[in-house]
Structure formats: structure tokens, C-alpha cells
Amino acid sequence: MSALRKAMQEIGRHILKVAETISDEEIEKIVTVLINARSMGRKIMVAGAGRSGLVAKAFAMRLMHLGFYVYVLGETITPPVAPGDVFIAVSGSGMTQVVLSVARAAKQVGAIIVAITSFPDSPLGKIADVIIRVPGRTKIARESDYFTRQVLGIYEPLAPLGTLFEDASLAFFDGLIVELMNKLNIGEEDMRKRHANIETI
Amino acid sequence: MSALRKAMQEIGRHILKVAETISDEEIEKIVTVLINARSMGRKIMVAGAGRSGLVAKAFAMRLMHLGFYVYVLGETITPPVAPGDVFIAVSGSGMTQVVLSVARAAKQVGAIIVAITSFPDSPLGKIADVIIRVPGRTKIARESDYFTRQVLGIYEPLAPLGTLFEDASLAFFDGLIVELMNKLNIGEEDMRKRHANIETI
Amino acid sequence: MSALRKAMQEIGRHILKVAETISDEEIEKIVTVLINARSMGRKIMVAGAGRSGLVAKAFAMRLMHLGFYVYVLGETITPPVAPGDVFIAVSGSGMTQVVLSVARAAKQVGAIIVAITSFPDSPLGKIADVIIRVPGRTKIARESDYFTRQVLGIYEPLAPLGTLFEDASLAFFDGLIVELMNKLNIGEEDMRKRHANIETI
Amino acid sequence: MSALRKAMQEIGRHILKVAETISDEEIEKIVTVLINARSMGRKIMVAGAGRSGLVAKAFAMRLMHLGFYVYVLGETITPPVAPGDVFIAVSGSGMTQVVLSVARAAKQVGAIIVAITSFPDSPLGKIADVIIRVPGRTKIARESDYFTRQVLGIYEPLAPLGTLFEDASLAFFDGLIVELMNKLNIGEEDMRKRHANIETI
Numbered sequence: 001m002s003a004l005r006k007a008m009q010e011i012g013r014h015i016l017k018v019a020e021t022i023s024d025e026e027i028e029k030i031v032t033v034l035i036n037a038r039s040m041g042r043k044i045m046v047a048g049a050g051r052s053g054l055v056a057k058a059f060a061m062r063l064m065h066l067g068f069y070v071y072v073l074g075e076t077i078t079p080p081v082a083p084g085d086v087f088i089a090v091s092g093s094g095m096t097q098v099v100l101s102v103a104r105a106a107k108q109v110g111a112i113i114v115a116i117t118s119f120p121d122s123p124l125g126k127i128a129d130v131i132i133r134v135p136g137r138t139k140i141a142r143e144s145d146y147f148t149r150q151v152l153g154i155y156e157p158l159a160p161l162g163t164l165f166e167d168a169s170l171a172f173f174d175g176l177i178v179e180l181m182n183k184l185n186i187g188e189e190d191m192r193k194r195h196a197n198i199e200t201i
Numbered sequence: 202m203s204a205l206r207k208a209m210q211e212i213g214r215h216i217l218k219v220a221e222t223i224s225d226e227e228i229e230k231i232v233t234v235l236i237n238a239r240s241m242g243r244k245i246m247v248a249g250a251g252r253s254g255l256v257a258k259a260f261a262m263r264l265m266h267l268g269f270y271v272y273v274l275g276e277t278i279t280p281p282v283a284p285g286d287v288f289i290a291v292s293g294s295g296m297t298q299v300v301l302s303v304a305r306a307a308k309q310v311g312a313i314i315v316a317i318t319s320f321p322d323s324p325l326g327k328i329a330d331v332i333i334r335v336p337g338r339t340k341i342a343r344e345s346d347y348f349t350r351q352v353l354g355i356y357e358p359l360a361p362l363g364t365l366f367e368d369a370s371l372a373f374f375d376g377l378i379v380e381l382m383n384k385l386n387i388g389e390e391d392m393r394k395r396h397a398n399i400e401t402i
Numbered sequence: 403m404s405a406l407r408k409a410m411q412e413i414g415r416h417i418l419k420v421a422e423t424i425s426d427e428e429i430e431k432i433v434t435v436l437i438n439a440r441s442m443g444r445k446i447m448v449a450g451a452g453r454s455g456l457v458a459k460a461f462a463m464r465l466m467h468l469g470f471y472v473y474v475l476g477e478t479i480t481p482p483v484a485p486g487d488v489f490i491a492v493s494g495s496g497m498t499q500v501v502l503s504v505a506r507a508a509k510q511v512g513a514i515i516v517a518i519t520s521f522p523d524s525p526l527g528k529i530a531d532v533i534i535r536v537p538g539r540t541k542i543a544r545e546s547d548y549f550t551r552q553v554l555g556i557y558e559p560l561a562p563l564g565t566l567f568e569d570a571s572l573a574f575f576d577g578l579i580v581e582l583m584n585k586l587n588i589g590e591e592d593m594r595k596r597h598a599n600i601e602t603i
Numbered sequence: 604m605s606a607l608r609k610a611m612q613e614i615g616r617h618i619l620k621v622a623e624t625i626s627d628e629e630i631e632k633i634v635t636v637l638i639n640a641r642s643m644g645r646k647i648m649v650a651g652a653g654r655s656g657l658v659a660k661a662f663a664m665r666l667m668h669l670g671f672y673v674y675v676l677g678e679t680i681t682p683p684v685a686p687g688d689v690f691i692a693v694s695g696s697g698m699t700q701v702v703l704s705v706a707r708a709a710k711q712v713g714a715i716i717v718a719i720t721s722f723p724d725s726p727l728g729k730i731a732d733v734i735i736r737v738p739g740r741t742k743i744a745r746e747s748d749y750f751t752r753q754v755l756g757i758y759e760p761l762a763p764l765g766t767l768f769e770d771a772s773l774a775f776f777d778g779l780i781v782e783l784m785n786k787l788n789i790g791e792e793d794m795r796k797r798h799a800n801i802e803t804i
Contacts, residue, residue, distance in 0.1 A: 003383045004228055005220045007376035012216035019209035027205055049400045051262055054255045057478040058367070061252055064479045065362070073600070074677060076459045076474045077466045080599035087600075098400045101704050105600035147379060151386040160382065160389040161266070161396065163375050166259070170371065171212045174364050178208035178348060181361065185352040188361040195362065197482035198475075198489075198507035199250045199299045250476075258679040265680045273679045274801070275451075275476060277660040278667045281800040288801075302503050306801035398683040399676070399690075399708035405785045406630055409778035410622035417615035421608050429607055451802045453664055456657045460769070463654055467764070500802045549781060553788040562784065562791040563668070563798065565777050568661070572773065576766050577610035580750060583763065584606045587754040590763040597764065601652045601701045 003147045003158070010145060010158040015171045018134060022172065029130045031179055033112055037086045038068050038184070045081055045106070047073035047099055048090035051166045056090045059173035065191040066180055073102060083110030091115070092136050092165035094122020103127060116169055134172055136165035204348045204359070211346060211359040216372040219335060223373065230331045232380055234313055238287045239269050239385070246282055246307070248274035248300055249291035252367045257291045260374035266392035267381055274303060284311030292316070293337050293366035295323020304328060317370055335373055337366030405549045405560070412547060412560040417573045420536060424574065431532045433581055435514055439488045440470050440586070447483055447508070449475035449501055450492035453568045458492045461575035467593035468582055475504060485512030493517070494538050494567035496524020505529060518571055536574055538567030606750045606761070613748060613761040618774045621737060625775065632733045634782055636715055640689045641671050641787070648684055648709070650676035650702055651693035654769045659693045662776035668794040669783055676705060686713030694718070695739050695768035697725020706730060719772055737775055739768030 037044055044063060048056035056072070063070040071078045081087060087106035091099045094117040107113050107127050115128035118136045125131050137145070137157060146155040159167075181187065238245055245264060249257035257273070264271040272279045282288060288307035292300045295318040308314050308328050316329035319337045326332050338346070338358060347356040360368075382388065439446055446465060450458035458474070465472040473480045483489060489508035493501045496519040509515050509529050517530035520538045527533050539547070539559060548557040561569075583589065640647055647666060651659035659675070666673040674681040684690060690709035694702045697720040710716050710730050718731035721739045728734050740748070740760060749758040762770075784790065 002225070002228060002380060004373075004376035004380040005223070007379035008216055008220035008223075008372050011372045011375060012213045012220060015209055015213035015216065019206045019213060022206070022209075024203065027203060050397060051259050054259050054262075058252050058255050060478050061255075062361075064481065070479055072478045075477045075479070076462050077472055077477070078598050079466065079596060093401075096401050097704060097708065098701060101700060102600045105700065109600060147383065149383050149386055149388070154388065156379075156382060156388055158379055159375065160263075160378065160392055163378075167368075167371060167375060170368060171209050172205075174212060174360065174368060175205035175208035177361070177364075178357075178359055179203060179205040181357060182204045182348065182350055185350055187350070187355065187357055191361055194481060196251060196480050198504045198511060200294075200297050261679050265682065271680055276678045276680070277663050277675045278673055278678070279799050280667065280797060298503060298507065299500060302499060303801045306499065310801060395682060397681050399705045399712060404627065404630060404782060406775075406778035406782040407622045407625070409781035410618055410625075410774050413774045413777060414615045414618035414622060417611055417618065421611035421615060424608070424611075426605065429605060452799060453661050456661050456664075460654050460657050463657075464763075495803075498803050549785065551785055551788055551790070556790065558781075558784060558790055560781055561777065562665075562780065562794055565780075569770075569773060569777060572770060573611050573614045574607075576614060576762065576770060577607035579763065579766075580610035580759075580761055581605060581607040583759060584750060584752055587752055589752070589757065589759055593763055598653060602696075602699050 006147055007158045011164065011167050014164045015168050018168045018172065021135065022132065026132050027179065030114060030132060030176065031183060033086055033114065033130055034180065035183060040084070041069065043079065043082065043085040044068050044070040044088065045073055045078070045085060046070065046088045047102055049096045049099055051162060052090040052092060052169070055166055055170045055173065056088065058170055062177045065194045066177065066184065066186055067194065081106045081109045081111050085111045086114060087111040088114045088116065089124055090169060091124050092118045092162045094119040094124035100124055118165055132172065134165055134169050136162060207348055208359045212365065212368050215365045216369050219369045219373065222336065223333065227333050228380065231315060231333060231377065232384060234287055234315065234331055235381065236384060241285070242270065244280065244283065244286040245269050245271040245289065246274055246279070246286060247271065247289045248303055250297045250300055252363060253291040253293060253370070256367055256371045256374065257289065259371060263378045266395045267378065267385065267387055268395065282307050282310045282312050286312045287315060288312040289315045289317065290325055291370060292325050293319045293363045295320040295325035301325055319366055333373065335366055335370045337363060408549055409560045413566065413569050416566045417570050420570045420574065423537065424534065428534050429581065432516060432534060432578065433585060435488055435516065435532055436582065437585060442486070443471065445481065445484065445487040446470050446472040446490065447475055447480070447487060448472065448490045449504055451498045451501055453564060454492040454494060454571070457568055457572045457575065458490065460572055464579045467596045468579065468586065468588055469596065483508045483511045483513050487513045488516060489513040490516045490518065491526055492571060493526050494520045494564045496521040496526035502526055520567055534574065536567055536571045538564060609750055610761045614767065614770050617767045618771050621771045621775065624738065625735065629735050630782065633717060633735060633779065634786060636689055636717065636733055637783065638786060643687070644672065646682065646685065646688040647671050647673040647691065648676055648681070648688060649673065649691045650705055652699045652701055654765060655693040655695060655772070658769055658773045658776065659691065661773060665780045668797045669780065669787065669789055670797065684709050684712045684714050688714045689717060690714040691717045691719065692727055693772060694727050695721050695765045697722045697727035703727055721768055735775065737768055737772050739765060
């Protein structure tokens with residue numbers, strides 16, 4: 001079987017595994033924080049570097065479809081963070097410097113800090129009010145998590161660098177969106193009405 | 202079980218299913234096009250609107266880690282497209298107007314057009330030299346693909362709007378990266394050396 | 403005198419000249435459209451390609467500081483355009499394809515189209531409800547608008563490509579912000595409170 | 604005269620004034636650093652927050668047109684900084700936290716740091732190898748630098764917040780491009796060939 005297929009299976013199975021390990025308590029906490037922010041007119045701000053930042057943006061887009069006041073750190077029209085706003089930081093290692101420095105600034109302002117990370121004990125985890133632990137590649141990976149490079153016969157991971165964390169975080173956020181649809185009683189049709197339109201006409 | 206968990210399972214299972222359905226011929230075509238472009242010093246340009254655009258960027262970042270000359274349409278330092286360059290357009294419907302108009306312009310210039318889409322017969326599919334079909338939510342979905350909203354008891358999809366297409370496309374691209382690592386004999390350590398550094402120090 | 407200094411003078415003088423040529427009627431129209439949008443809770447959406455797009459973003463940031471509901475086409479949390487919203491397109495030539503296609507879509511939806519362009523008779527100008535003519539380099543430029551390249555002794559413009567249009571458009575928008583401060587009775591201190599904060603702490 | 608016109612004049616005159624005050628030595632230093640980087644195949648990386656970041660991007664786009672290896676911090680395909688690369692940070696105050704933290708990281712890696720700032724003694728200025736001082740609004744502004752708000756009769760600056768620094772920095776960078784065209788013997792036609800194309804067809 002091709003390396004491509006094996007890698008996709010690795011990702012799909014990782015998402016299924018993470019679906020089991022996320023704790024109910026963690027889910028309830030983040031749902032409560034988000035719904036409260038929405039009902040009290042608080043802003044949600046998302047941040048992340050590299051691919052984690054892209055995952056954060058994909059989540060922000062859906063929050064907008066659900067009627068949240070959501071912004072992406074570093075984009076043009078991002079307003080200041082105010083006390084009671086929610087700051088969502090995505091960082092697998094929990095140590096990404098640019099994310100950490102803005103998260104600290106947001107905490108100082110009085111925002112509620114939500115960390116999506118593989119490491120609850122990381123610097124980011126330590127300042128977070130809510131932590132969602134999304135595991136990446138485990139240190140003790142099984143042999144089946146690797147493919148053999150054809151030319152040199154060397155073992156390489158089926159999901160290099162932060163891939164497993166990033167793809168599982170996206171799936172987690174997409175699951176969270178469905179949970180919020182449920183709790184807020186918002187359907188797909190309502191979301192479609194808030195979807196950007198003029199790029200597609 | 203929470204809607205969140207069920208939705209994550211829906212996504213994980215969809216990725217596993219897509220891993221089976223992507224044809225070997227499609228995989229071989231896109232791998233060949235990309236490897237040829239790299240060895241001949243051709244540029245890769247990726248484009249997509251909304252969340253599909255974010256998926257395209259996540260792929261571009263990894264291609265950069267593999268030493269490709271890759272650019273994202275609309276970013277600051279994107280150079281012109283030249284004959285023989287590869288233009289990768291991501292659009293579930295294959296009808297996103299802004300993507301379609303630049304893809305047509307790229308084709309006119311002489312680029313090789315690769316379409317990642319659910320609909321090979323779409324306008325985008327029709328101008329593509331290589332088509333990767335990534336299915337999204339099927340029209341005839343089973344009852345288990347939906348959750349019941351608590352308040353009104355209405356059925357809603359477990360993955361609203363383009364979610365399944367977007368998440369499966371990301372997993373496909375990540376699988377493709379592993380395939381390219383294999384074929385190009387590039388390991389994770391080589392990729393780490395091309396990873397952005399100063400954001401994390 | 404260095405080419406750098408001469409080029410800066412060319413830009414400074416061009417801005418002074420454009421300050422004289424913008425018509426009072428044009429100014430009044432765009433001010434009215436923007437203030438009405440703000441008081442009726444309508445969205446402002448800005449768009450532009452390349453450096454014109456950066457100028458549009460710089461304007462959007464200041465509109466946000468003035469309390470407008472403003473969005474940048476192509477950014478993450480951009481909502482759909484609705485009838486009565488204001489769509490501001492920046493294009494020197496008035497022919498930039500990607501800008502034109504979204505402007506047309508916005509018009510179809512019922513938005514008020516504002517064009518910032520050097521060519522009122524361009525395709526963009528023709529669909530615009532309000533046109534601000536910002537001239538760029540004139541075809542019949544005087545000899546003093548050029549510098550002589552040292553090596554080959556060839557005449558080159560002191561402001562290549564769209565530079566004069568772009569820099570004058572930025573100055574126009576910044577002037578428009580002061581006009582809006584005046585009309586809306588908003589001071590610098592109020593703007594500072596809406597300025598992004600956590601990047602600077 | 605309208606506030607808009609007066610504000611544009613303020614900006615135009617400020618640019619003319621800055622054209623005089625930039626020192627020849629500063630110009631020579633930055634030109635040398637950039638040309639050396641280009642001839643040795645070193646990367647240029649630009650960074651800035653908010654509107655200063657947009658100005659940095661506008662400069663990066665033109666450097667690309669001149670054939671430099673230039674990247675924007677935070678964009679998708681930005682590679683790691685290496686020893687000998689040039690890191691250009693734009694910050695009026697010289698204290699913008701996110702810019703400062705990446706500039707420090709870049710310095711640690713061995714990059715040449717160029718600061719565009721109003722304050723050479725700022726934290727950013729202190730770690731810079733080359734400083735270009737671009738003044739903003741002077742503390743002791745003359746009465747004519749202000750307009751009177753109609754409703755309350757209060758004096759407000761004709762260029763609020765960082766406007767003068769930002770617009771003058773853009774003009775400085777555009778002047779620098781002409782200086783580089785001159786030194787590198789590159790004409791407008793060569794630049795046009797490196798200009799993004801498919802957005803405009």
C-alpha cells in the first residue's frame with residue numbers, strides 16, 4: 001500500500017483515538033466559556049503560529065458562521081482584547097514564543113485563556129484557564145506508525161512534525177462547532193446565511 | 202455520547218474512507234507533476250477560498266519544508282505564474298468564482314492545473330490537467346451521519362457545510378507529503394531545518 | 403542628490419498635487435456614504451490586489467478605530483455582503499480581474515460600490531456608484547519625473563509601476579479618516595482605545 | 604478648506620521634510636546591506652505590526668520585483684532565518700512587543716537587524732545593526748498641524764496615531780527601491796516581468 005494511504009489512515013485513526021480521550025469535563029468547560037462569551041457580547045480572539053495558526057483560523061471562520069464576535073490575531077481589523085474576552089491559543093508544544101507572548105499580554109488584560117496543546121504542563125498550559133489536551137505523535141510510537149523510505153530503507157514517521165496535533169485539533173474544533181450548534185440551537189441553514197458570498201458568485 | 206465526539210468520529214471515519222477511494226492513478230499523476238516541477242525548478246502555486254484556502258496554505262507550508270518553490274496566491278511575495286508552473290486549486294464545489302477565475306488565467310499562461318475537488322465535472326474540474334477527487338458529504342447520507350438538536354429535535358449534519366471535504370483534503374495533502382518524502386528521500390530532520398524558526402525561539 | 407531623495411520628493415509632491423485635484427463633490431459623496439453606513443449599522447468591505455490591497459487594509463484598520471463595521475475581503479472572519487453594505491475597491495487601472503469580479507458580485511448583491519482608481523472610465527469605474535479619481539503617473543511626464551540610471555545612462559521613472567497611485571491613495575484615505583473624525587466628532591484618544599493592544603504589551 | 608485636504612497636505616509635506624532629514628550615511632548603509640544580501644543569495648525578512656506591517660509588506664513586494672529573496676514574517680511559506688540574512692523591522696515606537704521578540708530571535712540566529720523607527724534609542728534601535736530614523740509627529744507640533752473639530756471646537760492632529768511615521772516610511776521604502784534600481788541597473792520593465800500576473804488577466 002502507498003505511503004500516502006498509510007499516512008491518511010494514521011491521521012484518521014489518530015482523530016478517532018483523540019475523540020475518545022478528550023475528557024467530558026474539558027469539553028463542558030470550553031463550551032461554557034464560549035457560550036457565555038457569545039451571550040454577553042464578549043469577543044473571541046484566536047492565535048497560533050504556522051499550521052496551528054491556520055487551524056485556529058478555520059475554527060474562527062466557523063465561529064463567525066455561528067454568530068460569535070470572533071477575530072484572528074494579526075489580521076487587519078482585529079480590535080483590542082478587553083477583560084472577559086476569550087483568547088484561544090493553539091500550540092502543540094505550548095512553547096511557541098510569539099503565541100506565548102500575546103497570550104500572556106491577553107491574560108494581563110483580563111482575558112480568559114484557552115489553550116489547545118499536547119502539553120498541559122507547558123508554559124502556555126500553565127497560564128491557561130481552560131486546557132484542551134490534543135495529543136500529537138506519542139514518544140513511544142509503534143513500528144506501524146512509520147513507513148520505510150524506499151531508497152535508503154530508513155524508518156520515517158507517517159505524520160511528520162506537528163501533523164497529528166494539527167489535524168486532530170482541526171477535527172476537535174469541527175466537533176466543537178457541532179456541539180455549539182446543538183447547544184445554541186443553530187442549524188446548517190443559519191450558518192450558510194453567514195457564509196462569505198461574493199467570492200463564490 | 203456528546204455531539205462533539207460523534208462529529209470527530211464522523212470526520213475520522215470519512216478520512217479513512219477517502220484513503221481507500223483515492224485512485225492509485227490520481228496519486229501517481231500528482232506525485233509525478235510535483236516531483237517534475239521540483240527537479241526542473243518550476244514554481245508551485247496554491248489557491249483556495251475560505252477554509253479550502255487554509256488547507257491549501259497548510260499544504261504549501263509542508264511543500265516548503267520539502268524544498269519546493271511554492272507560493273500562495275494573494276500573499277505578499279507571490280511571483281508571476283510561468284509556463285510549466287503548477288497551479289493547485291482547492292474547491293469542494295469546483296465552482297468558487299475567485300478560484301476559478303485565477304485558475305483560468307493560470308491555464309492561459311501555460312501552467313499545469315491540478316484540481317482538488319469533490320466534483321470532477323465542475324467548471325474547475327473541466328479545465329484541470331490533474332483531478333484529485335476528494336468526496337465531501339454524500340447527498341444520500343445515512344441517519345447516523347446526523348445528530349439531533351436537543352431543543353427542537355431536528356436532524357443536523359455531524360459535519361456542516363464543507364467540513365468533510367476540507368478535513369479530508371488536509372489529510373490527503375498530509376499523506377501526499379509523506380509520499381513525496383518517500384520518493385524524494387527526504388526525512389523529518391531535513392524538513393525541520395527548513396521550518397520557520399524565529400517565531401519559536 | 404541621491405535617487406532616493408528625489409523619489410521621495412516625487413511622491414510628496416504628487417500627494418500635494420492630488421490633494422488639490424480631488425473634487426469636493428467626490429469627497430462629500432464618499433463621506434456621506436460612509437457615515438450613513440455607520441449610522442445604519444451597515445458593513446464596509448474593502449478589496450484590492452497587491453499593494454493596492456495593502457492600502458485598502460491600512461484604511462480598514464483606521465475605519466475600525468473609528469467604530470465602523472469594516473472587513474477585508476479574503477481575511478478569515480469576513481461575513482457575507484448584504485444589500486446596502488459599502489464595497490470599496492482599490493485599483494489604479496480599474497481592470498484588476500480579481501477585484502473586478504468580486505466588485506461585480508457585490509453589486510449584484512445590492513452593495514454600494516466605491517471605486518478608488520486612476521481611470522473613471524475603466525470597467526471598475528463603470529459599475530461604481532461613487533468614484534474617487536486618484537491619478538498615478540501621467541503619460542506625459544516631465545523629464546524631472548525621471549532619474550538617470552548610473553550604469554547605462556537610461557531614464558527610469560522616479561516612482562515605478564503603480565507607486566504614485568498607491569502612495570497617494572494611502573494619503574487620500576488618511577485624509578478621509580481626519581474628515582470622518584471631524585464629522586463624527588471622534589478624537590484621537592477614542593481611536594487609541596479601539597487600537598489592537600496585546601501585540602504591543 | 605476641508606480637513607481631508609489639509610491632512611493630505613500635512614502628509615505630503617512631512618514626506619518632503621523626511622526626504623531632507625534622512626542621512627546619506629543611513630541610506631548608504633541600508634543600500635549596501637541589501638545589495639550584499641542579494642549578491643550573496645541571502646534572504647531578506649520583513650516584519651511589522653498593524654499598519655507598519657502593511658508598509659513592510661509593500662516594500663517586500665517591490666524587493667521581489669527587483670529579484671531579492673524576500674519573505675514576510677508570519678506568511679505561509681516563510682523559511683527559517685539563517686546567519687547573514689537581513690531582518691527588517693518596522694516600528695515607529697521601537698517598542699512593539701511582537702516585533703521586538705522576533706527581532707531579538709533573529710539577532711540571536713545571526714541575522715543583520717535593520718530598524719525603521721522614529722526612536723533610535725528604543726529597545727528595537729538598541730539591537731539594530733542599521734537604523735533608519737523616520738520621524739513621526741513631533742511632540743512640539745505647530746498649531747497648523749491640527750484641525751478643529753466642527754462640533755466641539757477641539758483641536759485634533761491632522762494625522763492621528765502613527766500615520767505620519769507609516770506614510771513617510773512607505774515613501775522612504777519606495778525611494779529606496781529607486782536607489783536600488785539605480786545601483787543594480789534594473790529597469791521598470793524588468794520589474795514588470797516579476798509582477799504577479801494571474802490576478803490581473
